[in-house]
Amino acid sequence: MQHLPILPILLPMLAGVLMLLPPLSNSITRHRIFAVSVTVILVITSVLLLLTSHQQGTQMYILGGWQPPFGIALVADRLSTMMVLLTSVLGLGAQLYACAGDDNDGMYFHPLFMFQIMGVNGAFLTGDIFNLFVFFEVLLIASYALLIHGGSKQKTKANVHYVILNLVGSSIFLFALGILYGTIGSLNMADMASKVRLLGEHEQALAKAGGLLLLVVFGLKAALLPLHFWLPKTYAAASAPVAALFAIMTKVGIYSILRVHAVIFGEDAGALASIAIPWLWPLSILTLIMGAIGVLASPNLRLTVANLVIVSVGTLMIAIAMQRESATSAALYYMIHTTLVTGALFLLADLISKQRGKAEDRYVIARKMKHGKVIGIAFFIAALTVVGMPPLSGFVGKTLLLQATQGMNEIAWVWPTILIAGLASLVAISRAGTTIFWRYAGESTNDEPIPPLKLIAVTLLLSASPLLVIFGGPVTDFTNLAAAQLHDSAQSIDALLPGGIE
Amino acid sequence: MEAVYAFCVGILTTCGFFLVLRGRTFTVVIGLTLLSYAVNLFLFASGRLKLDGAAVLGQSTDYGDPLPQALVLTAIVIGFAMTAFVVILAMRSRADQGNDHVDGQIPAQSTKATASHKRNS
Numbered sequence: 001m002q003h004l005p006i007l008p009i010l011l012p013m014l015a016g017v018l019m020l021l022p023p024l025s026n027s028i029t030r031h032r033i034f035a036v037s038v039t040v041i042l043v044i045t046s047v048l049l050l051l052t053s054h055q056q057g058t059q060m061y062i063l064g065g066w067q068p069p070f071g072i073a074l075v076a077d078r079l080s081t082m083m084v085l086l087t088s089v090l091g092l093g094a095q096l097y098a099c100a101g102d103d104n105d106g107m108y109f110h111p112l113f114m115f116q117i118m119g120v121n122g123a124f125l126t127g128d129i130f131n132l133f134v135f136f137e138v139l140l141i142a143s144y145a146l147l148i149h150g151g152s153k154q155k156t157k158a159n160v161h162y163v164i165l166n167l168v169g170s171s172i173f174l175f176a177l178g179i180l181y182g183t184i185g186s187l188n189m190a191d192m193a194s195k196v197r198l199l200g201e202h203e204q205a206l207a208k209a210g211g212l213l214l215l216v217v218f219g220l221k222a223a224l225l226p227l228h229f230w231l232p233k234t235y236a237a238a239s240a241p242v243a244a245l246f247a248i249m250t251k252v253g254i255y256s257i258l259r260v261h262a263v264i265f266g267e268d269a270g271a272l273a274s275i276a277i278p279w280l281w282p283l284s285i286l287t288l289i290m291g292a293i294g295v296l297a298s299p300n301l302r303l304t305v306a307n308l309v310i311v312s313v314g315t316l317m318i319a320i321a322m323q324r325e326s327a328t329s330a331a332l333y334y335m336i337h338t339t340l341v342t343g344a345l346f347l348l349a350d351l352i353s354k355q356r357g358k359a360e361d362r363y364v365i366a367r368k369m370k371h372g373k374v375i376g377i378a379f380f381i382a383a384l385t386v387v388g389m390p391p392l393s394g395f396v397g398k399t400l401l402l403q404a405t406q407g408m409n410e411i412a413w414v415w416p417t418i419l420i421a422g423l424a425s426l427v428a429i430s431r432a433g434t435t436i437f438w439r440y441a442g443e444s445t446n447d448e449p450i451p452p453l454k455l456i457a458v459t460l461l462l463s464a465s466p467l468l469v470i471f472g473g474p475v476t477d478f479t480n481l482a483a484a485q486l487h488d489s490a491q492s493i494d495a496l497l498p499g500g501i502e
Numbered sequence: 503m504e505a506v507y508a509f510c511v512g513i514l515t516t517c518g519f520f521l522v523l524r525g526r527t528f529t530v531v532i533g534l535t536l537l538s539y540a541v542n543l544f545l546f547a548s549g550r551l552k553l554d555g556a557a558v559l560g561q562s563t564d565y566g567d568p569l570p571q572a573l574v575l576t577a578i579v580i581g582f583a584m585t586a587f588v589v590i591l592a593m594r595s596r597a598d599q600g601n602d603h604v605d606g607q608i609p610a611q612s613t614k615a616t617a618s619h620k621r622n623s
Binding site: 179 | 534537540541544548550569570577580581587591599605
């Protein structure tokens with residue numbers, strides 16, 4: 001399959017376009033059936049791509065036959081194919097949930113959803129930094145429309161902030177790209193990485209400014225500390241399936257930081273090696289602390305989950321700041337876990353708020369939930385996972401991460417913050433669970449049933465957690481190899497340039 | 503030429519950022535537009551400013567860099583679409599919230615200020 005690497009981008013794009021045309025347009029049932037089947041095909045394609053890249057080495061797809069470093073190339077290595085698979089699985093869960101009714105609040109939910117997946121997959125697969133910008137814009141414009149989908153005062157307000165912030169972010173992204181192209185003279189990421197160490201002295205200062213501007217942009221997407229204020233409101237305003245899909249968006253930012261600051265400005269970049277690390281250390285730790293405070297202060301479940309996203313961003317950033325293979329590998333494991341579980345928690349928060357009538361998901365005493373048992377079990381599993389209690393995947397992820405700090409000076413910072421943030425999440429989540437499930441007044445009057453599709457969607461996303469533990473061996477082997485590939489300049493840089501790949 | 507060019511980009515960016523930080527959606531949209539102009543000019547300059555450079559190989563010994571032009575074209579298209587979106591969103595927000603402040607409500611202090619201003623005039 002020569003064209004396999006481009007399929008994760010082409011499939012959702014074509015599906016999105018086809019859904020706008022007859023005979024698929026104007027029928028939500030046809031939209032649903034078509035969209036879910038395309039996403040299932042997408043999951044299968046992503047698995048195939050992952051296996052191909054794992055067994056046969058990095059797959060490169062050269063668009064239009066223009067050889068790198070001149071043309072745009074898609075690079076499907078272990079890291080990017082893993083992220084693509086993660087997106088597809090999360091997308092499938094969110095989409096199944098939406099098919100139970102949330103997609104009918106406005107027009108064109110499924111086409112927009114497809115364009116969003118296309119943008120995310122493109123951002124993961126591309127090997128060209130300007131193309132990364134283009135895919136960022138694709139995923140952003142789809143997310144603007146998805147965020148406001150259904151429409152309400154709350155959503156409009158959150159969307160205004162989100163759109164303006166991201167437009168400013170895009171301008172900064174372009175400034176950074178202009179600086180980097182002007183100094184390094186290339187936009188192919190592998191080529192930039194090989195050229196950055198050859199820069200003259202006065203060009204280094206400029207390139208450093210460009211690299212750090214990119215950190216600002218990706219930090220905004222990833223919700224790194226001073227740039228994280230948009231996240232809780234936006235995620236709490238979005239409808240549940242959209243919020244669940246947005247769980248991957250912060251990871252796009254983290255992935256880009258990994259690509260740019262661990263490869264282009266990585267350890268081999270000469271005078272510009274690791275320019276972001278002195279910034280990443282304090283910011284990531286502060287992000288984690290801020291997230292933990294936010295989790296404790298949240299008045300409802302959705303905001304709690306949104307703040308848990310910030311906690312996970314802080315944790316992942318700490319791992320990236322460590323700049324060693326074992327830490328990156330742990331971060332990748334933790335990333336799979338946290339994306340799927342926060343996705344599931346957003347869906348669960350919506351299920352709970354539908355069941356509790358007027359009280360929604362606020363931490364107040366309300367009437368008893370009719371289906372409290374089913375939701376309670378799901379919530380319990382999700383809570384254990386997200387807090388990082390044994391035996392589920394959050395525990396394994398955090399253990400791997402803490403192990404990776406061995407022998408570092410920063411260990412005195414990393415251990416306490418991660419563990420205390422874990423404790424804060426534990427307190428907040430247990431308070432949430434006891435208030436919602438155990439403290440009630442009066443019998444249930446709400447007869448709203450749980451649509452089976454919603455339950456299937458939540459189960460699908462939650463099942464990732466035990467699976468990640470049961471198949472922990474193969475998964476960590478894979479993340480180890482992916483991290484090794486990323487940190488080995490012969491594989492992540494030289495192999496992608498002419499003469500490297502046959 | 504370089505100094506004038508850099509000065510223009512700098513002025514545009516400063517004005518853009520100043521306007522983006524204002525409270526009303528209209529000024530913010532204008533600010534975003536100025537920012538995108540500044541970005542386009544800046545990207546254009548990343549291929550070095552050069553007069554009479556040939557864009558096609560084999561026409562001259564003095565070449566201009568064609569890539570930034572392609573980049574600017576992409577950036578213009580994307581910036582145009584995004585501006586259109588943000589204008590529509592601003593109108594929607596004006597209709598939903600009843601005012602054109604980015605936070606959806608006019609801060610108490612400034613309403614008092616406008617009220618007293620009205621009384622004085």
